[in-house]
Amino acid sequence: MSRRILAALVTAALSLCAVVAGVVLVAAGPAQAASLGEVRLSQTSGNVDDTPMFGTASSAACPPGYGENAGLRIGRPGGPYSNLGRPLGGGGFDTAPVSIEANRSFTTALGGTAPAAGEWWVIMECFSLTEGRHPDEFQTRIQVCGTGWRVGADCDVIATQTTLLVEPGNRVEAGGPVTLTATVAPPVPGTVAFRRATNSPNGTSGELGAVPVTDTGTAVLETSDLPLLNASNVEYSVIATFTPTDTRTHAVSAANQPVIVYVGAEPVTVTLVVDPASPAPSGGEPVLTATLDPAGATGTVTFERRESGGSGFAPVEDVPVADGRATLTMTGLADGSYDLQATFRPTDPDRYTQAVSNSVNGYRIGSDDLPATDTTTTLTVTPDGSQPADTPLTLTATVAPNSATGTVRFLDGQTELGTAAVAQGTAAFTATLAVGTHSLRAVFTPADATAYRPSESAVRTVEITAHDPGGDPDDPGDDPGDDPGDDPGGDPDGGGGTLPKTGISLITFGMAGLSLVGAGSGAMLLTRRRRPEPVPVAWPDGPTGRTAPGPAEPDGPHR
Structure with missing residues (x-):
C-alpha cells in the first residue's frame, strides 16, 4: 500500500513539473524583433494630431512565405504597437514592395493619448497563413519633440x-x-x-x-x-x-x-466687416468694407440694409471694386437695430460668379436706450449620427445675429466639454466622447449683456458605440477581424506570432503534452513495481456457496 501511495506521489510530482516547465517555456517569449529593413514615410515630419499622420509608408517585399498579410503600426521600440493604417490582406506581399496608407493621427493610434517625448518606431509586419507573424519587421525610428514628430534619432537640431x-x-x-x-x-x-x-x-x-x-x-x-x-x-x-x-x-x-x-466662371466669396463693432453711439457712421476673394475679381458691390426683423434688404449704394475691396461709410442712420450685407455683381459673368456676403445682423445704433437683442444658437455635430469609439466629433455653434460676440459653452448633459469664442457668428470645439448616449447642447453667453441676450441650442443626441470585436469594415482599430497581428490569447497589439487560429493556445499544447509525459512515466513506474494479484478466494454465496471470479471476468459480481 505504501508503495502505491509513493508511486502516486511521484506521478503527481512529475505532472506538476511538466506543467511548470510548459509555463516557463511559453512565458519566455520571443526576443525583440530584428529589422528587415527601412520603412520609408511619404513625409518625414509633422504634428502628432495631423490626420492622417502621413500619407503612405513603404518597404521592400516581405520575406518569402510571409506575404499573406501586412500591417502598419507604431509604438515604443520593441512594442507594444498600435495600428496606424488598415491592415492589407489577399497575399502577394512577398513578391513586390509593400505600401500602406496611414488613416489616423499618431494620437488617435494611441487611443486618444498624445505620445510622450522620445523615441518611437514605425513598423511594417509580414504574416504567413500557416506560420503567423514573421519574427522580424521593417522599422523606422522617429522622435517626438513637443507636439511634433520627425524621422531621426534626436530633437537637438536647428528648427526650419x-x-x-x-x-x-x-x-x-x-x-x-x-x-x-x-x-x-x-x-x-x-x-x-x-x-x-x-x-x-x-x-x-x-x-x-x-x-x-x-x-x-x-x-x-x-x-x-x-x-x-x-x-x-x-x-x-x-x-x-x-x-x-x-x-x-x-x-x-x-x-x-x-x-x-x-470649372467655368470662377467662384467669388465676399466678406463683410463693419467698423466700429456694434453697438455704435447715436449718430454713429459705421464703415462697411466688402473684401473679395479672389482679389482680381472686377465689378460692383451693392451695400444693403434692413431693420432687424424686417423682410428683404434694400440697396443703399453701389460701389466699384478696387484691388479686391469696396468700402462705404453709412450716414444718417436713426437709432435702432439693422441687418447689413453686400452683393457683388461681376463685370464679366463668364469670368466670375455673383456672390452675396455674410450678413451682419443686429447692428445697433444708439445702444443706451435700446433693449438687448435676442439671439439664437444652433448646434451641429460632424460627423452626425451613431459613431464608433475614438471618433473625433466637431461641435459647431452658430449664433444669430452674427454681430453678437461672446463665448459658447459646449455641454454633455450637465458636464462641460469645453468653451470657444464666437467669431463671425460661429464657435467650434472638437471632442472625443466615451461609449454611450450623449445629450449635447451649446450655451451662448454674450460679451455685452446690455446689447445681446444669452441663448441655448436644442439638444443633439449622439450615440458612441464600442468597436465591433468581430471586425467592423470601417474600423481599422485593433481587433481580430481586421488585424493580422492580433493574438487571440490576449495581446491586443499583436506583438508576437501565433499558430493558425484553431482556438487552442500555445500554453494549452505545452501543458497537455508535458502532462501526458509525466503521467506516462508514473504509469511505467507503477507497472514495474506492482505485485502479482492473489489467488481468487472462495466466498459463501447463498446456501451452496461459489468461488468469487477474478478481476478479468466481466460478468462477476461487483463489490
Missing part, C-alpha cells in the same frame, strides 16, 4: 520654417498652370517635396514633384496636375515639405495651402 505661395491664387481653373513657391528659413541645402491631398471625395492625392532649395532658400515648381474629375469644383491641400540635406543639424518643416480647382 517653410512657407508656401500659390500663384495665380488659391483658386485655379481646371487644367490651368499653377506655380508653387516654397521658401525655407534659414536657407540651408535640402529638397522640397510638393504633393496634393484631396479635401473632397471626388479628388485624388499624389506627388507633384521635388525641387532642390536654392542658395536663397526657395524652391519653385510649376504644375497643372490638379485634376477636376467629375465635380464642379474640388478642394485640395497643397503641401510643401522641406527635408534638409543633413538632418542631424537642421529639422524638417512643412507648409500647406488650400487650392480650389473650378
Whole structure:
C-alpha cells in the first residue's frame, strides 16, 4: 500500500513539473524583433494630431512565405504597437514592395493619448497563413519633440520654417498652370517635396514633384496636375515639405495651402466687416468694407440694409471694386437695430460668379436706450449620427445675429466639454466622447449683456458605440477581424506570432503534452513495481456457496 501511495506521489510530482516547465517555456517569449529593413514615410515630419499622420509608408517585399498579410503600426521600440493604417490582406506581399496608407493621427493610434517625448518606431509586419507573424519587421525610428514628430534619432537640431505661395491664387481653373513657391528659413541645402491631398471625395492625392532649395532658400515648381474629375469644383491641400540635406543639424518643416480647382466662371466669396463693432453711439457712421476673394475679381458691390426683423434688404449704394475691396461709410442712420450685407455683381459673368456676403445682423445704433437683442444658437455635430469609439466629433455653434460676440459653452448633459469664442457668428470645439448616449447642447453667453441676450441650442443626441470585436469594415482599430497581428490569447497589439487560429493556445499544447509525459512515466513506474494479484478466494454465496471470479471476468459480481 505504501508503495502505491509513493508511486502516486511521484506521478503527481512529475505532472506538476511538466506543467511548470510548459509555463516557463511559453512565458519566455520571443526576443525583440530584428529589422528587415527601412520603412520609408511619404513625409518625414509633422504634428502628432495631423490626420492622417502621413500619407503612405513603404518597404521592400516581405520575406518569402510571409506575404499573406501586412500591417502598419507604431509604438515604443520593441512594442507594444498600435495600428496606424488598415491592415492589407489577399497575399502577394512577398513578391513586390509593400505600401500602406496611414488613416489616423499618431494620437488617435494611441487611443486618444498624445505620445510622450522620445523615441518611437514605425513598423511594417509580414504574416504567413500557416506560420503567423514573421519574427522580424521593417522599422523606422522617429522622435517626438513637443507636439511634433520627425524621422531621426534626436530633437537637438536647428528648427526650419517653410512657407508656401500659390500663384495665380488659391483658386485655379481646371487644367490651368499653377506655380508653387516654397521658401525655407534659414536657407540651408535640402529638397522640397510638393504633393496634393484631396479635401473632397471626388479628388485624388499624389506627388507633384521635388525641387532642390536654392542658395536663397526657395524652391519653385510649376504644375497643372490638379485634376477636376467629375465635380464642379474640388478642394485640395497643397503641401510643401522641406527635408534638409543633413538632418542631424537642421529639422524638417512643412507648409500647406488650400487650392480650389473650378470649372467655368470662377467662384467669388465676399466678406463683410463693419467698423466700429456694434453697438455704435447715436449718430454713429459705421464703415462697411466688402473684401473679395479672389482679389482680381472686377465689378460692383451693392451695400444693403434692413431693420432687424424686417423682410428683404434694400440697396443703399453701389460701389466699384478696387484691388479686391469696396468700402462705404453709412450716414444718417436713426437709432435702432439693422441687418447689413453686400452683393457683388461681376463685370464679366463668364469670368466670375455673383456672390452675396455674410450678413451682419443686429447692428445697433444708439445702444443706451435700446433693449438687448435676442439671439439664437444652433448646434451641429460632424460627423452626425451613431459613431464608433475614438471618433473625433466637431461641435459647431452658430449664433444669430452674427454681430453678437461672446463665448459658447459646449455641454454633455450637465458636464462641460469645453468653451470657444464666437467669431463671425460661429464657435467650434472638437471632442472625443466615451461609449454611450450623449445629450449635447451649446450655451451662448454674450460679451455685452446690455446689447445681446444669452441663448441655448436644442439638444443633439449622439450615440458612441464600442468597436465591433468581430471586425467592423470601417474600423481599422485593433481587433481580430481586421488585424493580422492580433493574438487571440490576449495581446491586443499583436506583438508576437501565433499558430493558425484553431482556438487552442500555445500554453494549452505545452501543458497537455508535458502532462501526458509525466503521467506516462508514473504509469511505467507503477507497472514495474506492482505485485502479482492473489489467488481468487472462495466466498459463501447463498446456501451452496461459489468461488468469487477474478478481476478479468466481466460478468462477476461487483463489490
